[in-house]
Amino acid sequence: MTMNWQRHREEHLARIKAGSAVANGKIVEARDATRLLEAVVRPGDRVCLEGDNQKQADLLSSALLAVDRTKVNNLHMVQSGVVLPSHLDLFDHGIAKRLDYAYSGPQSARIATMLFGGKIELGAVHTYLELFARYFIDLTPNVALIAAVSADRDGNLYTGPNTEDTPTVVEATAFKDGVVVAQVNEIVDRIPRVDIPGDRIDFVVEADKPFFVEPLFTRDPGAITETQILTAMMAIKGIYAPYGVKRLNHGIGFSTAAIELLLPTFADKLGLKGKIASHFALNPHPALIPAIESGWVQQIHSFGSEVGMEDYIRARPDVYFTGADGSLRSNRAFSQVAGLYACDMFIGSTLQIDLDGNSSTITTQRIAGFGGAPNMGSDPRGRRHPSEPWLQAGKEADPDGPAPLRRGRKLVVQIGETFGEKNVPLFVEKLDALALAEKLKLDLAPVMIYGDDVTHIVTEEGIANLLLCRDGREREQAIRGVAGYTDVGRARDKKMVQHLRERGVIRRPEDLGIDLLDVDRNLLAARSIKDLVRWSGGLYSPPSKFRNW
């Protein structure tokens, strides 16, 4: 029997031939985008419709939605972000059937409804890096529909600062004989730099308007609460300083924005400059501008970019990764790898924490996905290089273990207020994620960060150092001991909590030498978006929704 080992290649050529009927070379008019997709997408295909944390191939998403569904149907969508309404309309219209994804922030309520209603056949919810991993093993896209800033006539692409997932998606698709279609804001004679070589791109569609990109990492300092300032002070003095954390990732909440804004003020007075927070895997957070301008930050590698930060980044190439053209080069895959293996700390917020320390941002009404937190908020057991913070955390967890055989531990910190938005308690007896798993009959509850990976929980009541807990009961009481007036907090064993405090497992603000009377908005290096613009010397240009002047 003679086998055909070139089926993918032959099919690729056939698709390119079909698509070429509506193209001029590689170039396709925007009005022909749907016809192009009808020519190159086949029923049952695995399709990556980019689909990042911020950047969206919105024209191609609309074009796909307009296909004749007798020609294109039963698609298996494999994309990190399910963000646009059209991403879900594809399932409503019977064009797409199955979904593997990582993040669905703005669509989290609708995706929940559609999952409950059986409109979507769920593969799995992943982290970004995990989904990228599967692109190379068993979820390789047959078609990738991506977005870039500009292209030349050979299909070379300039992604600009929001490179994000694009190189990874293209590599997995193009080198496995998949079809790659790019929408670009414009076609030019010469692109500013080559982010993706043209020989990986089959078709280029010139869009009638720039691709959609959302500023997800802008936090208005004016909205930071005094409680958040307090928890930020506690984190700096109780965790950053004693462990000497230099290499780290911050979540996107207001609590970590407060930390960023306290570096050049509160942390500076503590003499911590140069000793903490110098190397980041982080998007270009505007809240970090004062720390950068004050010389705190040596280097930042970014997953994506942030709207309005373009000129600032361009003027600070010593800090950011930029191309010869001057603009940011981000890369989600590499930044996630950096966050996993080269950072000593992940610190972020969550919606619910249970008595084991498991946390989740999922409620029974909203399935937001994971994004990157579970990757960076896990203890990387494959890590083999030591560092002071990592060794110290490992020693606290296992003081009696034989030193050279004792691994370090990554610092994984959950920071939040005991009562969150709308006075909903942060601490719960049972995660909503569990109820969701039962309802959807999932093998696995969508837990963001597991309790055995969490090392510290910071609330306005104190810091619980879970590394120092010796059993499940101590861990439970350490958590209750910082859970404030929530039901979980009030049900604490007071004597045991007192004992944990004496052992330093729980530390109150006063144990850290923080006087509540000192907690003041004036500690923030910037107290408004306008302050951030001022710090940047006018280089930061916030999107209009963040301007009130």
Added chain:
Amino acid sequence: MTMNWQRHREEHLARIKAGSAVANGKIVEARDATRLLEAVVRPGDRVCLEGDNQKQADLLSSALLAVDRTKVNNLHMVQSGVVLPSHLDLFDHGIAKRLDYAYSGPQSARIATMLFGGKIELGAVHTYLELFARYFIDLTPNVALIAAVSADRDGNLYTGPNTEDTPTVVEATAFKDGVVVAQVNEIVDRIPRVDIPGDRIDFVVEADKPFFVEPLFTRDPGAITETQILTAMMAIKGIYAPYGVKRLNHGIGFSTAAIELLLPTFADKLGLKGKIASHFALNPHPALIPAIESGWVQQIHSFGSEVGMEDYIRARPDVYFTGADGSLRSNRAFSQVAGLYACDMFIGSTLQIDLDGNSSTITTQRIAGFGGAPNMGSDPRGRRHPSEPWLQAGKEADPDGPAPLRRGRKLVVQIGETFGEKNVPLFVEKLDALALAEKLKLDLAPVMIYGDDVTHIVTEEGIANLLLCRDGREREQAIRGVAGYTDVGRARDKKMVQHLRERGVIRRPEDLGIDLLDVDRNLLAARSIKDLVRWSGGLYSPPSKFRNW
């Protein structure tokens, strides 16, 4: 105070200007390579001298060794492979001082001597992915000296099948205003495909001979022992089959080569085709040819290539990742990510295993580094997608845990003979790695895979399933119970081992229905390199050292 935020960029431009004095555009003659490096490398620089698992920028290594060391000295080498003698000569000559690396196979004895002698200041030994992670955070190269097959006059590079680390090294260096110098085998008008865009490359040196590349993944089936065949049969019947392992990575030893060669024979008779071993993160192992030809393998993503496999890969694009030019596109970073997060099993061999299941390939005379095994042989706690094998392993480890909150486990299998080469026992009371850590005053003993990540140990005496052990004592006896006539094996508690066997923690060949009389070389689908060539239809072209005809 006005800060200069463009220091790296200005320095980059100054270096390029200095280098341009010996260049014609980007092109530099081989005889001018040392002058080029004297112009673009500065004392104390972090330098990545590529330095992969297989491909070596050997011309640039020799050129660097010839620099005037009053001009270029105190370099901090940050490279995954320390493989060529010249890599270490740099330290002997006082050009390089500090080293962060991942793998040093052929130089493992000399690197040990130089570390003991204080000739090398050791940063840390990493895994590949971990070192790549640090390229983006705190070990970003100032200069990258890389290797490719060909370049055009704009510096666009074709790496050919051995893409390996190159895209990652170039991305970290070029986008942080570092200098990138590529040696290429030839300069051509048009390269077959663009593996690296030219605007990331500063200088191209045309080498007088092709870069050195080593066939590391070729195992002669003729050298496989009957014991290895037995352990391979046990692994297939006792692990691959019951867990249904489809997505996996194999180590490079003879034991896993035996598994590859038993798929179309022994495993086929068991009816396992399509049920196991279909998706790999794996270099193009010649030993897998019979399984591929028999239709077992759906897809392989590769870290690098393998000498002699070029034409075979080119003819099997349905299986391998290839470019439009037809040759393999490998990528170590993505394949390591795939091995970490998308594979359900890692199986490999080691040199020493202790009573806790910790293993190491390091002796007090040889420091071979880690390569990729610790990354793929660790339990990825950031994984969030379920699979049957993963869930089943998780359940075995924690049968009483609440199902939806119970994570799965990666299968991490150590396979070997109780006595290895020169009759050295595989099982030891204390790892040599510990003695080494003491001697070099390392914070961390160089353990390849930690016992708490290992799930199974396979020897000719049996399979120990460590997932089923409930405490350290059970684990120790399970290990002793498959350690044969080594000292560790003979010191077993016979009664407890018997009890563990009754519980299925230990399974002997006969427990798996394997008759030792059936163990036969004829079970191997290929019994020689020549057989592999035959299976490939003459497409596989083994290097001369593997030819005896």
